Amino acid sequence: MARNVSTQRKLVTTAVAWTIGILIFFPILWTFLTSFKTEAQAIASPPAFLFFDWTTENYFEVQSRSDYFKHFMNSVVISFGSTLLGLLIAIPSAWAMAFSPTKRTKDVLMWMLSTKMMPPVGVLVPMYLIFRNTGLLDTRTGLVIVLTLINLPIIIWMLYTYFKEIPGEILEAARMDGASLAKEIIYVLTPMAIPGIASTLLLNIILAWNEAFWTLNLSAAKAAPLTAFIASYSSPEGLFYAKLSAASTMAIAPILILGWFSQKQLVRGLTFGAVK
Amino acid sequence: MATLHTRSAARLMIAPSVLLLLAWMVVPLALTVYFSLLRYNLLMPGMEEFAGLSNYTYFLTDPAFFQAVFNTLAIVLGVLFITVVGGIGLALLLDQPMFGQGIVRILVIAPFLIMPTVAALVWKNMFMNPVNGLFAWLAKLVGLQPFDFLANAPLFSIILIVAWQWLPFATLILLTALQSLDEEQKEAAQMDGAGALSRFIYLVLPHLSRAITVVILIQTIFLLSVFAEILVTTNGGPGTQSTNLTFLVYAQALLQFDVGGASAGGIIAVILANIVAFFLMRMIGKTLEA
Numbered sequence: 001m002a003r004n005v006s007t008q009r010k011l012v013t014t015a016v017a018w019t020i021g022i023l024i025f026f027p028i029l030w031t032f033l034t035s036f037k038t039e040a041q042a043i044a045s046p047p048a049f050l051f052f053d054w055t056t057e058n059y060f061e062v063q064s065r066s067d068y069f070k071h072f073m074n075s076v077v078i079s080f081g082s083t084l085l086g087l088l089i090a091i092p093s094a095w096a097m098a099f100s101p102t103k104r105t106k107d108v109l110m111w112m113l114s115t116k117m118m119p120p121v122g123v124l125v126p127m128y129l130i131f132r133n134t135g136l137l138d139t140r141t142g143l144v145i146v147l148t149l150i151n152l153p154i155i156i157w158m159l160y161t162y163f164k165e166i167p168g169e170i171l172e173a174a175r176m177d178g179a180s181l182a183k184e185i186i187y188v189l190t191p192m193a194i195p196g197i198a199s200t201l202l203l204n205i206i207l208a209w210n211e212a213f214w215t216l217n218l219s220a221a222k223a224a225p226l227t228a229f230i231a232s233y234s235s236p237e238g239l240f241y242a243k244l245s246a247a248s249t250m251a252i253a254p255i256l257i258l259g260w261f262s263q264k265q266l267v268r269g270l271t272f273g274a275v276k
Numbered sequence: 277m278a279t280l281h282t283r284s285a286a287r288l289m290i291a292p293s294v295l296l297l298l299a300w301m302v303v304p305l306a307l308t309v310y311f312s313l314l315r316y317n318l319l320m321p322g323m324e325e326f327a328g329l330s331n332y333t334y335f336l337t338d339p340a341f342f343q344a345v346f347n348t349l350a351i352v353l354g355v356l357f358i359t360v361v362g363g364i365g366l367a368l369l370l371d372q373p374m375f376g377q378g379i380v381r382i383l384v385i386a387p388f389l390i391m392p393t394v395a396a397l398v399w400k401n402m403f404m405n406p407v408n409g410l411f412a413w414l415a416k417l418v419g420l421q422p423f424d425f426l427a428n429a430p431l432f433s434i435i436l437i438v439a440w441q442w443l444p445f446a447t448l449i450l451l452t453a454l455q456s457l458d459e460e461q462k463e464a465a466q467m468d469g470a471g472a473l474s475r476f477i478y479l480v481l482p483h484l485s486r487a488i489t490v491v492i493l494i495q496t497i498f499l500l501s502v503f504a505e506i507l508v509t510t511n512g513g514p515g516t517q518s519t520n521l522t523f524l525v526y527a528q529a530l531l532q533f534d535v536g537g538a539s540a541g542g543i544i545a546v547i548l549a550n551i552v553a554f555f556l557m558r559m560i561g562k563t564l565e566a
């Protein structure tokens with residue numbers, strides 16, 4: 001009897017949860033569906049949900065008209081480049097703070113976090129001028145540098161919380177056995193830290209891929225990643241729903257897939273380890 | 277434990293990060309302060325001169341500035357309200373036993389992974405557009421006049437779009453926290469005759485307080501600087517109705533080329549963010565230490 005009631009309750013919960021889930025997801029689903037319509041069908045009233053002539057023409061159109069692939073590659077280079085560079089700088093720092101903490105380590109960590117609180121507009125003007133004067137404006141290199149700097153605190157914090165969980169005794173043992181510092185890092189620490197480093201990598205690629213303040217302000221035609229490319233669709237001449245949808249689908253699909261794989265790490269990374 | 281050798285090695289390894297972040301904080305910020313004291317327009321190169329605090333008086337007496345401060349706070353508070361309340365509700369729902377929980381979770385998380393420009397353009401064109409949008413179609417379906425969201429309620433529309441993006445974040449974190457709540461405690465409370473509401477108020481909510489604080493802290497950092505959503509939907513308009521501080525400084529710098537004025541605005545934005553951060557850190561410090 002009791003079991004029966006709970007199954008009934010479970011069915012109701014399932015129905016409610018699925019309805020809400022689909023409603024929240026609907027804008028993405030709708031974008032996906034619209035990307036396969038013709039422009040006329042995309043603005044048809046009443047709207048066609050599933051029964052329309054599916055076409056992949058929009059995808060080819062977006063590629064041939066505005067060289068989608070170039071912007072995609074910019075996004076890839078900028079997000080991977082800034083993340084890898086960030087990891088390179090952050091791994092030694094996080095390692096040192098996790099295994100050789102001093103009285104000031106907590107303060108240093110808090111200070112690093114506080115740099116994230118500075119609103120980007122506070123430094124927009126000088127960054128724009130520095131970039132203009134050094135020829136970094138609208139280059140991938142420039143965007144890699146900026147995104148590395150803005151995500152560095154998050155990378156260090158994430159790595160720090162992961163490294164903290166590795167028992168220090170193992171490293172001591174390696175040191176006793178005569179391993180040098182470099183060997184200690186490469187052969188002992190790295191293999192144990194790989195899962196944490198991988199999660200950090202994933203989260204930061206997502207953050208860098210979607211970053212839309214610096215990429216919009218410091219890039220134009222040449223180095224524009226997908227965020228800036230999509231923004232060009234906001235002008236009236238670009239107002240074609242089906243093409244906008246196709247471009248959007250291609251821009252979000254890779255990161256949607258990455259994100260779904262890493263949802264557990266998302267929480268931890270985004271809360272700096274405060275919620276696990 | 278650590279030998280002198282490893283301690284100096286540790287300093288050496290922390291140095292690059294610290295120096296880079298220090299440079300990143302100090303150099304541009306110092307330049308912003310310097311520019312804010314100049315009369316400096318990119319359209320008139322070579323005409324820079326010392327202007328004292330006139331850029332600040334200009335910015336602080338501009339009616340657009342007060343509107344921007346109000347809008348900034350409205351976006352932060354509006355989005356926080358929707359996402360925290362909605363997030364608690366959704367987390368409680370997703371914590372119940374159901375079929376296909378993993379799939380629902382994936383559906384709910386998705387908006388957070390969408391880049392801001394895509395999210396804003398999809399909402400603007402395919403939902404909120406008064407002619408071709410789905411909302412207009414729904415309104416006509418029930419016999420109402422379509423509502424031009426972005427023209428008549430620009431700030432509210434932007435809050436909706438941004439809240440849609442951040443609701444998954446709040447839900448995900450609150451759900452994670454909820455799942456760490458001891459099952460036995462809940463059962464014990466139930467045995468003692470506590471109803472669903474009192475269990476929520478006296479058991480669940482206190483348990484969530486830390487996660488809620490973290491959600492508020494992190495969202496506030498990002499919400500103070502909402503930019504792309506405004507740029508592609510309303511461009512700050514009509515007038516300055518949906519201009520926040522970030523957008524105001526951007527417009528001053530890159531649309532009007534007023535380096536001095538924009539820098540003063542940037543410094544004001546930094547000061548305001550620091551005031552907010554000060555209160556937040558105190559609040560966080562209390563919760564995290566408890």
